[in-house]
Amino acid sequence: MNYKLYLLLALLIVSCSSFGQGASDVSNHIQTKVFENYQVLAKKRRVFLNVQDMSRVQKLNPTTYIAAGLMFLYQNVLSEQISTTCTYEVSCSEYTKLAIQKYGILKGSLIGVHQLSSCTPGAKKEHCKHVISSEGKIKNSLD
Amino acid sequence: MIKQVKLILVWAFVLFPLFAFSQIDTAFVAYLANYKMKTEHAHYLENSSVSAEQKSFEKARFHVLYEEDSMFFVELNLAESLVFADNEFVSYLTVYFLKKPEAYRSLWFQKLMEHMALQSAWFASHHLTTYPTRDSEMTVPEEIRSSYHRYLKSTQKNPFLAATFSGILPGIGQLYIGKPRLFATTFLSIGVLGLQSFESYRKLGIKHPLTLVNLGFFSGFYLANIYGSYRDTKAKAKELREEYLRDASDYYQYTLRPTLY
Numbered sequence: 001m002n003y004k005l006y007l008l009l010a011l012l013i014v015s016c017s018s019f020g021q022g023a024s025d026v027s028n029h030i031q032t033k034v035f036e037n038y039q040v041l042a043k044k045r046r047v048f049l050n051v052q053d054m055s056r057v058q059k060l061n062p063t064t065y066i067a068a069g070l071m072f073l074y075q076n077v078l079s080e081q082i083s084t085t086c087t088y089e090v091s092c093s094e095y096t097k098l099a100i101q102k103y104g105i106l107k108g109s110l111i112g113v114h115q116l117s118s119c120t121p122g123a124k125k126e127h128c129k130h131v132i133s134s135e136g137k138i139k140n141s142l143d
Numbered sequence: 144m145i146k147q148v149k150l151i152l153v154w155a156f157v158l159f160p161l162f163a164f165s166q167i168d169t170a171f172v173a174y175l176a177n178y179k180m181k182t183e184h185a186h187y188l189e190n191s192s193v194s195a196e197q198k199s200f201e202k203a204r205f206h207v208l209y210e211e212d213s214m215f216f217v218e219l220n221l222a223e224s225l226v227f228a229d230n231e232f233v234s235y236l237t238v239y240f241l242k243k244p245e246a247y248r249s250l251w252f253q254k255l256m257e258h259m260a261l262q263s264a265w266f267a268s269h270h271l272t273t274y275p276t277r278d279s280e281m282t283v284p285e286e287i288r289s290s291y292h293r294y295l296k297s298t299q300k301n302p303f304l305a306a307t308f309s310g311i312l313p314g315i316g317q318l319y320i321g322k323p324r325l326f327a328t329t330f331l332s333i334g335v336l337g338l339q340s341f342e343s344y345r346k347l348g349i350k351h352p353l354t355l356v357n358l359g360f361f362s363g364f365y366l367a368n369i370y371g372s373y374r375d376t377k378a379k380a381k382e383l384r385e386e387y388l389r390d391a392s393d394y395y396q397y398t399l400r401p402t403l404y
Contacts, residue, residue: 111371111374112367114370114374117328117329118325118329118371126322126324127382128383
């Protein structure tokens with residue numbers, strides 16, 4: 001009697017394991033579609049400083065590295081914890097970093113702080129339509 | 144005599160296919176362009192047995208169609224006379240480059256000036272923005288005059304004056320260039336920082352670290368606002384110039400309706 005029961009159980013397991021379906025493409029697709037909104041986005045790659053673009057004085061100035069390092073630290077540690085988004089296409093911290101890289105610590109910091117003080121939702125209304133990107137952000141470039 | 148006629152006829156038969164089949168099939172090219180068959184289009188132009196100048200002319204049109212501006216200028220240099228002989232194409236290009244980045248736009252208008260000396264008023268729309276004057280406002284079509292007027296007004300704002308205003312009272316520079324919202328936020332934020340600094344100075348004294356931090360923030364934002372007003376004045380004029388040129392491009396596109404193919 002026991003022998004028959006074991007045989008039946010073995011057959012059941014074999015049939016389940018052999019005919020049981022794995023994760024097909026369809027189910028994978030459904031899963032990705034369902035959980036699309038809950039996916040964690042890949043971490044944005046940040047560059048510390050492009051030293052090649054800097055002048056010799058800037059390269060030797062330690063304050064440039066301190067200021068850019070603070071921005072880098074903010075971008076990688078603090079910014080990710082705050083769920084706010086910048087009004088500008090190039091975020092305030094990235095813009096400050098680029099400005100420091102291009103104009104040096106003094107002028108670059110002033111440009112960065114000014115962008116920070118003008119980073120409000122109402123700022124969009126004071127710009128022309130062509131300056132607003134399709135994502136609804138203000139296009140800003142250092143030129 | 145008959146022998147000579149026969150000879151001419153034989154030569155005519157020999158040369159006819161060479162002339163007949165060594166031209167670009169415009170209807171076919173238009174078809175390729177309408178259906179955006181880029182690879183086929185490029186292949187057809189590359190293998191067509193026309194003169195190098197004619198080929199460059201067709202390639203120039205191809206690059207404009209696919210918005211490959213730097214490549215267009217390469218081909219333009221090779222087929223300049225053919226491009227400027229085609230008025231329809233020149234009209235299309237002028238309307239097209241009014242909306243493009245400044246580097247390409249100025250390059251095109253420089254070429255246009257060399258060939259046509261900006262005779263037509265609509266060709267002059269770019270020239271008007273280079274030397275804006277009150278008199279030139281009347282030459283601008285009525286439909287886009289308000290846009291030009293706003294640009295003209297922005298050019299009359301002095302960046303140094305805006306910076307001075309911001310130095311006197313934070314945010315006034317922004318109000319001067321026509322950004323009332325920015326004035327409100329700047330005035331409030333710098334005002335709060337100033338009050339905070341004053342309060343900590345009054346209660347804790349100038350040597351206290353908190354007072355120094357507050358003063359640092361206040362002076363940083365205050366100075367940034369002065370310099371920012373200077374930059375904003377220039378940026379605003381540039382932005383309104385771009386806006387006017389875009390409006391001009393749309394207006395001429397609508398009124399002249401130039402076509403590429």
